[in-house]
Amino acid sequence: MHLDVLDLRNFYYRTGLGRAVQRSIRAEMLGFWPAARNETVVGFGFAAPLLRPYLTDAERVIALMPGQQGVMPWPSGQPNLSVLCEETFWPLQTGLADKLVLLHGLETSENPTKLLEECRRVLAPGGKALFIVPNRAGLWARRDQTPFGFGRPFSLTQLETQLERHAFEPTRNTAALYQPPFDSRFWLKTGGFWEKTGRKLSMRFAGGVLIVEATRQVKAPTNGLKERVRRPLRVLEGLTQPEPNPNPV
Numbered sequence: 001m002h003l004d005v006l007d008l009r010n011f012y013y014r015t016g017l018g019r020a021v022q023r024s025i026r027a028e029m030l031g032f033w034p035a036a037r038n039e040t041v042v043g044f045g046f047a048a049p050l051l052r053p054y055l056t057d058a059e060r061v062i063a064l065m066p067g068q069q070g071v072m073p074w075p076s077g078q079p080n081l082s083v084l085c086e087e088t089f090w091p092l093q094t095g096l097a098d099k100l101v102l103l104h105g106l107e108t109s110e111n112p113t114k115l116l117e118e119c120r121r122v123l124a125p126g127g128k129a130l131f132i133v134p135n136r137a138g139l140w141a142r143r144d145q146t147p148f149g150f151g152r153p154f155s156l157t158q159l160e161t162q163l164e165r166h167a168f169e170p171t172r173n174t175a176a177l178y179q180p181p182f183d184s185r186f187w188l189k190t191g192g193f194w195e196k197t198g199r200k201l202s203m204r205f206a207g208g209v210l211i212v213e214a215t216r217q218v219k220a221p222t223n224g225l226k227e228r229v230r231r232p233l234r235v236l237e238g239l240t241q242p243e244p245n246p247n248p249v
Helices: 005-014 016-032 048-054 112-122 156-165 185-189 191-198 225-230
Strands: 040-045 060-066 082-085 097-103 123-134 168-176 209-216
Touching (some): 005 016, 112 123, 112 156, 112 168, 156 209
Antiparallel strands (some): 123 209
């Protein structure tokens, strides 16, 4: 079940807790991808809050938002880069995206298998995807006062297994949102402390979200060499077996 775009917008842009979420996840994302110079960056779900750092140097940035969720204009004060689309049928050509970010996309999908197939189709050879999902063992997945309390949370093993089944190769992983999911002034003011402390703990149990970077698995081309080798060489067919010369020199 997708959340409504108005609820997501209000959380991320109009609450202190939502802005803290942006800072935490965006910091981890920039640790993986500091820049996207001359690349195409695509976000799906509600990834817009994370994509702003790439507006300055990327060739293009596109924020795809599924129809079940709804769409909003983005970025504010600039030409619109957000697109309303079908969840499993994106209006993008195959192999377009150099970088792909999913936030509030996979865990709320009504058809995760087809969604991952569409992710793979759009991702360019050598491109990288970042899957951000609620951590099943974390506190954020247990509170429906935030967007991370909806949909299907994952463990790290579950997420990586799901990606591998759809021809993605997980390369790196981390976690974010170590601060508790409460919006009181105390928790918001001490959020930085909890983020720093949480990174020293086990991310599988402490982090509110899991972040996995993955690339497309590309099968090695088959050129039929083995089949040709198995066939006998027929260049010398028709020649008789050589016989000894009866009159040697």
